[in-house]
Amino acid sequence: MQSHDHEDFLQLYSASEPTIRAFVRSLVPNQRDASEIAQNTAVVLWRRFHVFVEKHPEYKAAELEVEDIHAHFKRWAMTVARYEVLSWRRDKARDRHVFSDTLHEMLSSEAEEKEPHLEKLQYALESCLKKLPQDRRDLLLEAYTARNKPQELATRTGKTLNAFYQWMHRIRLSLVKCAKRTLATESYQ
Amino acid sequence: MTLEPSKLFAKYVDGTISPEEFSVLDERLSKDPNLREEFLEYMRVCVVIEDNAPIFEAQKEGLLELPPLNKPKPSKLIQFAKWSVATAACATIALTLWTFYPKKTPAESAITAQVIDLKDVEDQPFEVGDKIGLNELQIASGWVRLELPKGVVFDMYGPAKGEFVSDQRFRLDSGRLNVDVGPLGKGFTVVTDSAEIVDLGTEFGVEIGDDSEAKVAVFSGEVEVHSNKEVKNPRLLTQGEGVQVASNGKSSRLMSINIADQDKISDSSAIFADNINIRDDFTTDESLRYYGILSGGLREGVHSYTTHPTVRWKSDADQEFPTELQGADLIQTFYKDRLERDLNISLDVKNPSKVYVIFDERYPTPEWLSENFTETDMVVRSGPWRPVMIVQDILPDNQGYFYVRYKVWSKDLSPGETLNMGESRVPESEGRLFRAMYGIAVRENVQQFAQANTEN
Numbered sequence A: 001m002q003s004h005d006h007e008d009f010l011q012l013y014s015a016s017e018p019t020i021r022a023f024v025r026s027l028v029p030n031q032r033d034a035s036e037i038a039q040n041t042a043v044v045l046w047r048r049f050h051v052f053v054e055k056h057p058e059y060k061a062a063e064l065e066v067e068d069i070h071a072h073f074k075r076w077a078m079t080v081a082r083y084e085v086l087s088w089r090r091d092k093a094r095d096r097h098v099f100s101d102t103l104h105e106m107l108s109s110e111a112e113e114k115e116p117h118l119e120k121l122q123y124a125l126e127s128c129l130k131k132l133p134q135d136r137r138d139l140l141l142e143a144y145t146a147r148n149k150p151q152e153l154a155t156r157t158g159k160t161l162n163a164f165y166q167w168m169h170r171i172r173l174s175l176v177k178c179a180k181r182t183l184a185t186e187s188y189q
Numbered sequence B: 001m002t003l004e005p006s007k008l009f010a011k012y013v014d015g016t017i018s019p020e021e022f023s024v025l026d027e028r029l030s031k032d033p034n035l036r037e038e039f040l041e042y043m044r045v046c047v048v049i050e051d052n053a054p055i056f057e058a059q060k061e062g063l064l065e066l067p068p069l070n071k072p073k074p075s076k077l078i079q080f081a082k083w084s085v086a087t088a089a090c091a092t093i094a095l096t097l098w099t100f101y102p103k104k105t106p107a108e109s110a111i112t113a114q115v116i117d118l119k120d121v122e123d124q125p126f127e128v129g130d131k132i133g134l135n136e137l138q139i140a141s142g143w144v145r146l147e148l149p150k151g152v153v154f155d156m157y158g159p160a161k162g163e164f165v166s167d168q169r170f171r172l173d174s175g176r177l178n179v180d181v182g183p184l185g186k187g188f189t190v191v192t193d194s195a196e197i198v199d200l201g202t203e204f205g206v207e208i209g210d211d212s213e214a215k216v217a218v219f220s221g222e223v224e225v226h227s228n229k230e231v232k233n234p235r236l237l238t239q240g241e242g243v244q245v246a247s248n249g250k251s252s253r254l255m256s257i258n259i260a261d262q263d264k265i266s267d268s269s270a271i272f273a274d275n276i277n278i279r280d281d282f283t284t285d286e287s288l289r290y291y292g293i294l295s296g297g298l299r300e301g302v303h304s305y306t307t308h309p310t311v312r313w314k315s316d317a318d319q320e321f322p323t324e325l326q327g328a329d330l331i332q333t334f335y336k337d338r339l340e341r342d343l344n345i346s347l348d349v350k351n352p353s354k355v356y357v358i359f360d361e362r363y364p365t366p367e368w369l370s371e372n373f374t375e376t377d378m379v380v381r382s383g384p385w386r387p388v389m390i391v392q393d394i395l396p397d398n399q400g401y402f403y404v405r406y407k408v409w410s411k412d413l414s415p416g417e418t419l420n421m422g423e424s425r426v427p428e429s430e431g432r433l434f435r436a437m438y439g440i441a442v443r444e445n446v447q448q449f450a451q452a453n454t455e456n
Helices: A003-027 A031-047 A049-055 A066-092 A101-113 A115-131 A134-143 A152-154 A161-185 B003-016 B021-030 B033-060 B080-092 B335-339 B445-455
Strands: B096-099 B112-117 B131-134 B138-139 B143-147 B153-166 B170-178 B190-191 B195-199 B203-206 B214-220 B222-227 B235-240 B242-245 B251-253 B256-259 B276-280 B292-293 B312-315 B329-332 B345-349 B353-360 B374-385 B400-412 B418-421 B439-444
Touching: A003 A031, A003 A066, A003 A115, A003 B033, A003 B256, A031 A049, A031 A066, A049 A066, A066 A101, A101 A115, A101 B033, A115 A161, A115 B033, A134 A152, A134 B033, A134 B170, A152 A161, B003 B033, B021 B033, B080 B153, B080 B214, B096 B256, B112 B153, B131 B170, B170 B195, B195 B203, B214 B222, B214 B235, B222 B292, B235 B329, B242 B335, B242 B345, B251 B400, B276 B329, B345 B400, B345 B439
Parallel strands: B170 B190, B256 B292
Antiparallel strands: B096 B138, B112 B131, B112 B143, B138 B153, B143 B153, B153 B170, B170 B203, B190 B195, B195 B222, B203 B214, B214 B242, B222 B235, B242 B251, B276 B345, B292 B329, B312 B374, B329 B439, B345 B418, B353 B400, B353 B439, B374 B400
């Protein structure tokens, strides 16, 4: 492999990484597993990058527009990620909440198909998260950091554990609502 | 009792779902495509929160000097060295004055923006979170961050003046601004007397200089610079590249830019002291990259290179970041320069200073370094690296990340003396080895620093 391939890979992968992570996260129940699968995907992509390059001679010959190259790479990366999730399912299906094969297949296809919409939504969600009042945003983010146990945060905020989970759910729903409103009203289309 | 579907989503992501509830969720999702779409959207919220949580945690622990999410990120601020002293003086004496002109006529001439953040603004007529209609924008001092239609994040630094011609076009008359256009605001254009800067999906900065020249630096993505003289032949700039377009339309490479933390903007002591002059021997035709100078900015977690999005300077494993380096002026180099043959970087300073070269510890030390610099006992790392060739002989840590270790070399430099630094690459005679590009840091008033440390 030529040294410039490594630079190219880095650029292509960096641009696709958020999509790959989000795609994987949609298909597995927890963040830790999603991170592990995304990392494995990165390793496979790197090992097989020469195959991608060979299959796209026009890429080597610099005949593709940069955006097209990224689109090709992203599609390939999502296919690889899909296989990595399947492999994870084979290993973990017995001891985790894993969706049925049929549902998994439907979600994978639809996540891939709806990625442009989901990407826009994600961007709007980032903006909506920033607009949350600081105390609520801090508490929400704190709940997602490794060192905090939900029970401790619930106690600290004077809520029962169940009420705390419901509070987080309401915030998540309000973020989705905010993002959809943003997409609809601020000419994101 | 059957829970509504979205509550099942919540239980699924919170890990509190029972086997029975999980079966119900699986069944409902399998039957209902609309519900699957809602589920995918709900999962995307989790991705956003999970992505932001580690940043929040690091901020809270002081690992990153990033302000909280609704405060400015440490975005780039162009403070070109020759203007810095003047800017500091202005910041000190200027009366803070904001003028958000009301709509001249109904909506067609004004755009709607949301105030995301402000700093050092007195008597402002609005608060963070307000939605305002505006066309002309003038700031005597301070800083404002606005969110424009299509998610464009617009930072303006006083003193500055300009006008929104439309929601996708801003005319900058004076001062500086940074624009983070995001994926949906592609095409956002900044117009100046000498050039038009058209965004192609990116983050970039523009500053109007003393002679009306436009200085443009790209922090990520790409922009096209159309100078008034070369309208049909725009210059494409990518991440880490910059040009200055003179009032006569001639453009040339921008050798370095000052990058400062937003937090320090009004702190005149933090304004770059115009001490460093760095350059290399690439011409405008050969390269448009700039060196990023982060005044007093060397510390744990700061970006190592102008062009690498993830790699940051870190302390050695289980060690503190070296005190002597902490707070030195950091010069961000170009990480691809590690491959350059016959690289020649020159540096001189206005005040007596100590220069540090942070050099990949693997493989032989080049002569330009060992003959002119003294090896210190300080060690730092850069990372996390992806599995690229630079880290081919390094084992990942227990998180799967790769870090490169560097030794730190130092040399005293007097005013009038020029320091030359050479290439980073390993000679071919040594085999096919990949070394990371070195970093450069400068500390002036070294004696004062040493004295203060002794007293402490």
